Amino acid sequence: MSRINTTLRSKKILIDQFAHQGLKTLALLSASFIFLIGSVILVKGLTPFLTDNDGLGRVGLIPFITGNVWLIDPTFQSSLYSVGFLIITTLYIVFLSLLISFPVGVLTALFIAKIAPKKLAECFRSVVEILASIPSIIYGLFGAGFILKIVYQMSQLVGVQSKGGNSVLSTVIILALMTIPTITTVSEVAIRSVDQRLIEGSLALGASFTQTNFKVVLTAAKSGIFTAAILGVGRALGEATAVSLVAGGRRSGLSFDLLDTTATLTTTMLEGMKESQGLDYNIRFSVGMVLLVVILITNFLLNLIKRKVGKIHVK
Amino acid sequence: MSNKRKAQDFLLQFGTYFAAFFSFATLSLIxxxxxxxxxKLLNLDLITHDYQAKTHIAEPLAPNDTDYFEPEETLKAEVYYSPRWGLGLIDSIDLMGKTQVEIAYVHPSSPFQQLHDKGLSHELLSLKPDMMIIRIAYSDQPSSLARYGAEQMIDELALSNQIRELEFTIPGGGIRGSIITTFYLIVFSLLFALPIGIGAAIYLNEYAKNNRFTRLLRSFIELLTGVPSIIYGLMGLAFFVPFIINVSSATSGSILSGSMTMAVILLPVVIRTTEESLKVVPDEYRQGSLALGASKTQTTFRIVLPGAFPGVLSATLLAIGRIIGESAALVFAIGTAIKDDIRVTEQSTSLAVHIWAMMTDEPANIELSSTIAIIILLIVLLLNLLIKLLTRRFLRKVSAPR
Amino acid sequence: MKKIIGCFTLILALLLTGCSRGLFNEDAKITVYTRDTTSGTRDGFMNGIGFSEAAKQDDLLVSGFLIKDNTAILNAMTIDEYGIGYISLSSLTDNVKGLKLNGVIPSEANVLNDTYDLKRPFMWMIRAEADYPSEAVELLVQAFVAFLNTTDAGDIINNAGAIALPSSTTWDSIKNDYPITAEDNHLITVRFGGSDSIQKVAQALTQAFSAKAGNFIAEHDHTGSGDGWKRTNGDSKDQAEGKDVGFSSRNFTSAELANVNATQTGQLAWDAIVTIVHNDNPIENITTQILKNIYSGAYTLWSDLPETD
Known part of the structure; x- marks a missing residue:
């Protein structure tokens, strides 16, 4: 009797251990994918800089990162690929889009959390949720079919010739529209979690409702709001398909002109991949590598600023 | 309050109203x-039809005699009608802006009702309205071509006595293939992602001790959320595509390689959502089960996991939404060739990539893209609604007094 | 609350009234569109306007030009009033304005009688003997090439807007020489690629031929004339992007023909290159000299152009 019990128990323990190890493996596997991604991108992305690319010549890292031209010649020479202007335009576009999406997103959040009557708030919250769940390709379609036309006609009004509306401005608008829901959702949570006593205190001291909202609530929630901005920037930096439909695929030259065509790191990766090996193929992984580095650095800097901002007490 | 402050307050207030209105306006505009x-294009045919047009080459079965076919219905004014052949044609313009000849009416006893297929099948074909005629070749005169329009085709038809062959197409523009691909993608991605993700979530929540190693695991998984989907696409292209080529008959990107890439994208979502629902399962359940002599494994899989089922379900729904909406990663991991004949080891497009392929191809097909967008949007909204209902019920169930 | 809503309506109204269209402005800058340097159309165009140095070099072109593919240029010309570009005659539609060149209308007749200057051949190239994925593919490709010389193919080429070479053979009269076409080939895929100017013509041809040849699957992936040789007999012929039939919208170069048998290539049609502008642009005729001046940057405004007839 007791023997049966012990075998049963040991069998149970065996199964338990087996399950434990099996599940652990799955968790390890999940965690390992980040290394798979990292190593694939690194191995492929570094190839152009380390080998002579089947006789086309080694790509110089410094010219690649600082250069001003992306392949405007078909002969696939190593010296023709560079992403300097793409890094700057990417950051420029993301910054401009944040200029729109940040205030709009935060104020929408404030509206939903503090100002709107309950029913209206619920309605607007659903609107933001729906906007957040719309796939980026639909934003892209909307951009290509609608924003491009509007921007083109607007540019005509001011007497500038834009190239069919493909421009920095269109890209910025699309990115802003796509990041507003992210910013709104995260800031709303931050705003709602502001201590009610703080608000009542402010009102009791004679501040108006609006003053309280802007000076007390937003200040108290600033850390959460900043996180929202960081998430928004992350989404904007990595966005590819929607942007590629409105950017215009600029190949060379830095331009800050709002109505000029443009390109970002991601649109360049998506464009014109013809080979399945060799330099023209590997170089896209190098761009991916640069994109990851840009994202990491931006995130790091923004988090640094967030910590600084968190310390300063804003009046 | 001073007037200045009033004005200031009004401005700020106006700002919030404006911002909220902006989101609302964006959604309405989209x-x-x-x-x-x-x-316009949204109907059942769209879902059942092929994307590629099907071309047939045929010859009239019987040499025609000099019949005269009076149309049995009144034809529209733009229709050119040949009473001798019983055929009414109309001009139409394709996306490229080119003239095409569309069949508007075929008389029930027209020779075009009985055509011999010159291709493989020896079945009888017949012309029907909405088909397109590309050319008619005669034995006794130069061919009629669609690009010169319906009027000229009817005129030339009238002059000839002997049609050598007739090339016509059944128009495409359907999205059956992309729907099937999307479906395959959902099934395979979930097949890869759910076991791994749920397993990992169970480990992290039920088994792992709260030590540095676990925190490290968590932060690695969390890192995946921040990776842009285009980077996942590159990873799929460089890792899963060659992998699938090696183990199957695939020669390029395939639904399988796309699903595997998609599965990695889904992992953090599945893990997080599952873990959250595991956390909500009350600890008394576990203690009770263990106290009754159940093993840890039995407790986890028989008691805890079923308790977390709604969470797992909403993880699945979230994942489906993500699969349907994903484009950048799939462009790399599968490819952009729109297909009708879907095989899992070959390229084809999901609905979202179908839009991308059509928008980057020229001329951009905004109408069909928008139709697909409507379908995607409806599915995504439905999924969102389901998730909301699910979460609400789940929360009520958990918080309800037992 | 009421005041706020009032303000909104005002702003919205202001925004909405701002949308109207202007007339053609002669003093506007010319937006120059071009194909990339792998393109056969670009090669044909630059050679045709006497600017052959620019066929392979972008830095000779006027600054601020835009590189687009065939149909993207066509599309751009439907919205950009001040643009100028060039496309294949086979792609020309009513949505844009095709210009006369030196007073000659770009038409099939004028190409065949050699009065229209900007023309180029459409060429095909197939893989070397026994270098196909399977024998069936090889037989189908041979049948396809034979089909290209028939009147049936000629009809399709003409219908697609290119200019077929004269022929009097019908497919019916030679199809018995190619028994593969009588079999069921619906599981066989033949890969077509090369010039994207030829894509529409090639697709029309394979659609018709597939119906005649056992419904084989024609996979089209057109990336530029440079790949016509490269993917059938060049470096990437054995890569995933390798092709069974490649097209080129220019003559193959001697370097490309070095490892290729004479039976592996041939011409299927002529094509004319048409200069296109927006429909609102009043210009009707252009000369090769003006075109060269536009593309080299000597003329930058529409008002720089001299009068022509």
Missing amino acids: IFFIFTNGV
Whole structure:
């Protein structure tokens, strides 16, 4: 009797251990994918800089990162690929889009959390949720079919010739529209979690409702709001398909002109991949590598600023 | 309050109203845009039809005699009709802006009702309205071509006595293939992602001790959320595509390689959502089960996991939404060739990539893209609604007094 | 609350009234569109306007030009009033304005009688003997090439807007020489690629031929004339992007023909290159000299152009 019990128990323990190890493996596997991604991108992305690319010549890292031209010649020479202007335009576009999406997103959040009557708030919250769940390709379609036309006609009004509306401005608008829901959702949570006593205190001291909202609530929630901005920037930096439909695929030259065509790191990766090996193929992984580095650095800097901002007490 | 402050308050207040209105306006505009552009093509045929047009080459079965066919219905004014052949044609313009000849009416006893297929099948074909005629070749005169329009085709038809062959197409523009691909993608991605993700979540929540190693695991998984989907696409292209080529008959990107890439994208979502629902399962359940002599494994899989089922379900729904909406990663991991004949080891497009392929191909097909967008949007909204209902019920169930 | 809503309506109204269209402005800058340097159309165009140095070099072109593919240029010309570009005659539609060149209308007749200057051949190239994925593919490709010389193919080429070479053979009269076409080939895929100017013509041809040849699957992936040789007999012929039939919208170069048998290539049609502008642009005729001046940057405004007839 007791023997049966012990075998049963040991069998149970065996199964338990087996399950434990099996599940652990799955968790390890999940965690390992980040290394798979990292190593694939690194191995492929570094190839152009380390080998002579089947006789086309080694790509110089410094010219690649600082250069001003992306392949405007078909002969696939190593010296023709560079992403300097793409890094700057990417950051420029993301910054401009944040200029729109940040205030709009935060104020929408404030509206939903503090100002709107309950029913209206619920309605607007659903609107933001729906906007957040719309796939980026639909934003892209909307951009290509609608924003491009509007921007083109607007540019005509001011007497500038834009190239069919493909421009920095269109890209910025699309990115802003796509990041507003992210910013709104995260800031709303931050705003709602502001201590009610703080608000009542402010009102009791004679501040108006609006003053309280802007000076007390937003200040108290600033850390959460900043996180929202960081998430928004992350989404904007990595966005590819929607942007590629409105950017215009600029190949060379830095331009800050709002109505000029443009390109970002991601649109360049998506464009014109013809080979399945060799330099023209590997170089896209190098761009991916640069994109990851840009994202990491931006995130790091923004988090640094967030910590600084968190310390300063804003009046 | 001073007037200045009033003005200031008003301005700030106005700002929040404006911002909220902005989101609302964006949503309305997007929906308005895709509906006005896409609703025209939205019907059942779209879902059942092929994307590629099907071409047939045929010859009339019987040499025609000099019949005269009076049309049995009144034809529209733009229709050119040949009473001798019993055929009514009309001009139409394709996306490229080129003239095409569309069949408007075929008389029931027209020779075009009985055509011999010159291709493989020896079945009888017949011309039907909405088909397109590309050319008619005669034995006794130069061929009639669609690009010169319906009027000229009817005129030339009238002069000839002997049709050598007739090339016509059944128009495409359907999205059956992309729907099937999307479906395959959902099934395979979930097949890869759910076991791994749920397993990992169970480990992290039920088994792992709260030590540095676990925190490290968590932060690695969390890192995946921040990776842009285009980077996942590159990873799929460089890792899963060659992998699938090696183990199967695939020669390029395939639904399988796409699903595997998609599965990695889904992992953090599945893990997080599952873990959250595992956390909500009350600890008394576990203690009770263990106290009754159940093993840890039995407790986890028989008691805890079923308790977390709604969470797992909403993880699945979230994942489906993500699969349907994903484009950048799939462009790399599968490819952009729109297919009708779907095989899992070959390239094809999901609905979202179908839109991308059509928008980057020229001329951009905004109408069909918008129609697909309507379908995607409806599915995504439905999924969102389901998740909301699910979460609400789940929360009520858990918080309800037992 | 009421005040706020009032303000909104005002702003919205202001925004909505701002949308109207202007007339053609002669003093506007010319937006120059071009194909990339792998393109056969670009090669044909630059050679045709006497600017052959620019066929392979972008830095000779006027600054601020835009590189687009065939149909993207066509599309751009439907919205950009001040643009100028060039496309294949086979792609020309009513949505844009095709210009006369030196007073000659770009038409099939004028190409065949050699009065229209900007023309180029459409060429095909197939893989070397026994270098196909399977024998069936090889037989189908041979049948396809034979089909290209028939009147049936000629009809399709003409219908697609290119200019077929004269022929009097019908497919019916030679199809018995190619028994593969009588079999069921619906599981066989033949890969077509090369010039994207030829894509529409090639697709029309394979659609018709597939119906005649056992419904084989024609996979089209057109990336530029440079790949016509490269993917059938060049470096990437054995890569995933390798092709069974490649097209080129220019003559193959001697370097490309070095490892290729004479039976592996041939011409299927002529094509004319048409200069296109927006429909609102009043210009009707252009000369090769003006075109060269536009593309080299000597003329930058539409008002720089001299009068021509």
